[in-house]
């Protein structure tokens with residue numbers, strides 16, 4: 001019993017009674033106590049917090065001076081291919097979005113403002129999250145035949161995979177609105193209907 | 201019996217068989233549009249071309265009779281190329297309508313294009329358009345002439361099967377189009393079948409149009425409960441999104457091939473007779489118009505039966521069974537009311553007006569199981585007597601299975617019954633006028649929710665399968681009666697329809713030695 005670790009372990013085992021029922025809960029408690037017991041004591045120098053203070057200031061100023069340097073170089077036309085950090089004042093100022101970024105959906109329109117969608121239900125079929133629900137109906141114009149009487153898209157379920165856009169034979173659904181802030185206060189208001197999807 | 205070789209496999213077939221039939225016997229399917237086993241051969245779509253050795257040109261397999269020693273190839277390069285070319289011709293003026301076409305998913309043009317076509321379009325000219333796009337040609341069917349490939353299946357159907365001659369092909373060449381004869385409408389009793397036989401989306405069902413996509417549908421084998429012919433059908437229902445169609449689960453019924461009963465067809469009455477499955481259903485047991493639990497309902501019912509049993513007045517129980525019930529349900533009715541309790545007045549032959557009928561499939565008797573009810577229940581009293589007694593208060597417990605008494609016997613009668621009978625029980629799947637007068641209402645399952653067998657007018661026993669879960673708290677009729685028997689202390693101990701059927705087979709002579717396995721998908725005829 002000369003190994004202090006072993007001794008301590010046994011003490012703890014006894015204290016937490018890791019043999020009885022619900023031993024797994026006590027085992028977790030024991031492990032926590034073990035870890036705390038093994039924590040290294042800080043030295044006097046560390047206890048003054050001066051070394052950590054210095055290393056923090058060093059890290060922040062390193063980035064500051066690096067960005068400052070590169071921004072000055074950019075101003076005189078040098079090192080253009082090295083990027084320096086910029087701050088956007090979101091939400092007043094928005095970051096430019098990539099052209100291929102998938103953002104909130106919209107339903108595109110024909111010239112007469114009716115949806116291009118012909119309710120073929122390809123998007124509904126392919127959607128892995130099953131968040132699209134289309135009710136098809138007979139269009140008064142026999143050359144259009146079928147149109148979506150209702151088009152429900154539940155953004156709360158959508159995984160933004162873009163399959164619906166890819167599969168649409170009519171280019172009727174797109175994810176190019178650039179809208180990212182789709183957050184709402186309730187799940188119900190995350191459900192978009194045809195009207196909402198067609199608003200600009 | 202000529203012996204021929206198709207794709208290296210030998211087959212013996214009777215004289216006069218065509219190559220396509222011989223190939224089908226071997227399990228080789230040759231693409232075809234105009235050929236249909238139940239219709240005369242037209243040979244106009246040309247996609248079933250095959251190579252016959254020692255013949256210079258390809259032959260259409262639907263019209264070429266087999267000969268001794270014939271050697272046929274159905275997938276040689278020459279055949280494949282011809283198929284692709286025929287398909288290209290058929291699609292020259294075909295619109296790109298698949299997204300809005302109801303046939304998509306079960307369309308032979310799509311299927312064969314993906315399997316045998318896959319060519320790049322070479323069309324330089326504009327497609328020829330027809331004057332009109334889709335339009336209704338009758339109560340049930342829409343026609344889109346642009347999608348028609350002029351296979352004339354529908355023409356031959358109206359010529360040979362219904363003999364009503366509505367369809368014809370008019371004009372020539374590029375301008376040929378399928379249409380109705382002037383002044384005609386497609387409104388025979390079998391019009392829905394043209395939708396099934398049309399290999400493309402030219403004829404679509406107005407009832408089904410745009411309700412859902414065909415690949416959403418689950419299919420369950422069943423038997424049409426619309427009349428005593430018992431046509432074989434498939435119940436096609438939507439599993440994923442019933443809420444879109446006002447909670448309706450069943451989307452359409454389709455005929456199921458059975459050469460002994462209905463061939464490939466069903467009548468329109470049967471085809472569109474499915475709305476009751478999801479509409480107007482009774483979903484909870486009710487007592488005096490209040491919803492109650494099954495426990496309470498059984499307490500009330502068992503209490504009433506028990507008091508009659510103790511005072512030995514079983515002849516004051518009247519049971520109006522129904523030929524809409526399965527053999528299994530009827531057998532449990534017989535077991536409980538005739539054998540176990542004894543003395544109750546039981547009959548099923550209510551005086552119904554005969555419905556519409558014709559020489560082909562439709563029968564005047566609109567019940568699917570009259571033959572079965574006759575064998576199982578027999579009849580000793582008359583329903584009229586039971587009703588008469590009930591009106592006069594000579595019956596204390598009247599148990600009605602699904603009949604609308606107010607329609608059959610008049611408002612006056614049902615009013616008297618509800619006043620004079622102590623407990624008036626209505627057990628059925630759908631709400632009807634009788635429910636307003638019944639004291640105790642018990643919800644039962646429709647045919648698409650339960651398992652069982654029907655016996656049709658040819659004494660053919662055929663199975664039905666449960667497609668989906670019952671609505672609300674509805675239970676199968678046999679199950680309700682078994683529960684009742686348990687409450688009465690004389691449990692019948694039936695676990696499922698199969699065990700009931702085994703007992704039917706053991707006790708009722710015409711059913712002797714039958715099992716569900718022997719009945720199979722297509723049914724089997726009862727012993728005389």
Ligand code: SF4
Nearest residue numbers: 127158159161162164
């Ligand atoms: S982006 Fe993906 S998950 Fe979202 S609606 Fe389209 S298919 Fe469904």
Ligand code: SF4
Nearest residue numbers: 117118120121123168
């Ligand atoms: S795939 Fe396009 S056309 Fe088809 S239902 Fe979806 S949005 Fe409409």
Ligand code: SF4
Nearest residue numbers: 297298301304307401
């Ligand atoms: S008939 Fe077939 S190929 Fe033609 S539009 Fe309909 S689904 Fe497409």
Ligand code: SF4
Nearest residue numbers: 348349351352354398
């Ligand atoms: S409507 Fe259909 S069945 Fe009739 S000829 Fe045209 S493709 Fe054939």
